[in-house]
Amino acid sequence: MRLLTRSAGRLSRHRRKPLAGLAVLLMALLITGGAYSMFSPGAQAEPTSTTDEDIQAGRELFLVGCSTCHGANGEGIPTVGGTQYGPSLIDVGAASVDFQVGTGRMPLAQPGQQAIRKPVIYDDDEIRQLAAYVDSLGTGPSIPDESAYTLPGDLTEEERDDAISRGGQIFLTNCTACHNFDGSGGAMPRGGFAPTLRGVESRYIYEALLTGPQAMPTFSDGNLTPDEKRDVIAYLKKTEETPGYGGSGLGNLGPVSEGLFAWLVGIGGLVGFAIWIAAHTTRSSKTKPSTSKAPVNLPSGAPATPESGASA
Numbered sequence: 001m002r003l004l005t006r007s008a009g010r011l012s013r014h015r016r017k018p019l020a021g022l023a024v025l026l027m028a029l030l031i032t033g034g035a036y037s038m039f040s041p042g043a044q045a046e047p048t049s050t051t052d053e054d055i056q057a058g059r060e061l062f063l064v065g066c067s068t069c070h071g072a073n074g075e076g077i078p079t080v081g082g083t084q085y086g087p088s089l090i091d092v093g094a095a096s097v098d099f100q101v102g103t104g105r106m107p108l109a110q111p112g113q114q115a116i117r118k119p120v121i122y123d124d125d126e127i128r129q130l131a132a133y134v135d136s137l138g139t140g141p142s143i144p145d146e147s148a149y150t151l152p153g154d155l156t157e158e159e160r161d162d163a164i165s166r167g168g169q170i171f172l173t174n175c176t177a178c179h180n181f182d183g184s185g186g187a188m189p190r191g192g193f194a195p196t197l198r199g200v201e202s203r204y205i206y207e208a209l210l211t212g213p214q215a216m217p218t219f220s221d222g223n224l225t226p227d228e229k230r231d232v233i234a235y236l237k238k239t240e241e242t243p244g245y246g247g248s249g250l251g252n253l254g255p256v257s258e259g260l261f262a263w264l265v266g267i268g269g270l271v272g273f274a275i276w277i278a279a280h281t282t283r284s285s286k287t288k289p290s291t292s293k294a295p296v297n298l299p300s301g302a303p304a305t306p307e308s309g310a311s312a
């Protein structure tokens with residue numbers, strides 16, 4: 001901006017017309033603004049712009065790829081055992097579809113297993129259409145706008161650091177129980193697991209919080225305000241940038257694993273060394289009586305050991 005005004009000022013000096021500089025500046029702004037809206041994909045990809053065609057196209061995709069488990073109208077299919085092939089998708093909202101299909105969790109290959117990240121099958125347009133269709137079945141959280149999960153660009157360095165450390169506090173109290181201190185994931189009851197949070201796109205983090213996939217609780221806006229969600233995401237993105245500071249991280253599990261390491265390897269090593277020393281000092285006194293006893297203990301038919309043969 002300063003560059004623009006400066007060059008505009010220089011131009012106006014050349015022409016000696018004060019208004020010309022302003023005109024050049026306005027023109028430049030218009031052109032850059034126009035170019036920006038032309039080339040920035042974010043402007044067109046507004047999630048609010050779903051049309052009836054999207055919903056119709058989404059329904060067709062749904063019938064082919066999802067209805068075997070979720071039912072022809074997304075009502076869910078119960079199994080005999082009382083569990084479900086696929087749960088009802090009425091009221092799960094577009095955010096849930098965007099998360100589940102966008103991370104490759106859906107379509108699930110086999111019911112009964114934990115849905116995990118897989119290569120994504122549908123392209124962005126198809127995911128938007130599927131989301132539009134499921135969204136039309138009921139109410140539910142919609143796909144968040146980018147401003148919801150990124151810190152505003154006009155924050156000072158200090159405000160940004162504050163947001164990140166607030167996010168760190170929220171993470172420690174709400175997420176570490178399942179996702180581990182450094183977000184590397186961990187085991188869950190009944191064979192499940194909480195995945196690593198490293199490398200997960202901000203949008204999917206926000207959607208996971210909104211929709212609470214599988215064993216993860218839902219963090220509604222009442223539990224965690226939109227600002228708090230945004231701060232957690234900022235914190236997680238920051239930890240991805242932070243390198244490990246030398247040595248083996250021991251899984252970054254915190255004091256427990258590090259203490260365990262000290263016990264097993266440190267103290268264990270010392271104990272082993274002490275035993276080794278003790279074994280070496282007593283051996284000389286043990287070997288003498290054993291040579292004289294050996295022939296006495298041998299059964300008559302047993303082959304003589306080289307030791308007893310030498311003494312005979």
Ligand code: HEC
Pocket residue numbers: 062065066067068069070084085086087089092096097100101106107108109110111112114115130211213214
């Ligand atoms: C083989 C069966 C199967 C298929 C096929 C399948 N799903 Fe699912 N889906 C499930 C099961 C089981 C769950 C619940 C457990 C889970 O979340 O992993 C689920 C959960 C979901 C959820 C989360 C619901 C919630 O409560 O937030 C969404 C959204 C979803 N599926 C969408 C889809 C879409 C869209 C497709 C098609 C592209 C699809 N599924 C295909 C079985 C299936």
Ligand code: HEC
Pocket residue numbers: 103105114115116117170171174175176177178179188192193194195196197200204205206208209213214215216217219232
């Ligand atoms: C009770 C345990 C639990 C808590 C607490 C929890 N999560 Fe989860 N989280 C899970 C499980 C289990 C999954 C896997 C769900 C799946 O595979 O569908 C998951 C999945 C996720 C994912 C999706 C990762 C991916 O690979 O796409 C994100 C992001 C996430 N959690 C973020 C968070 C954040 C941030 C918090 C804290 C505010 C949190 N979780 C709290 C259990 C938990």
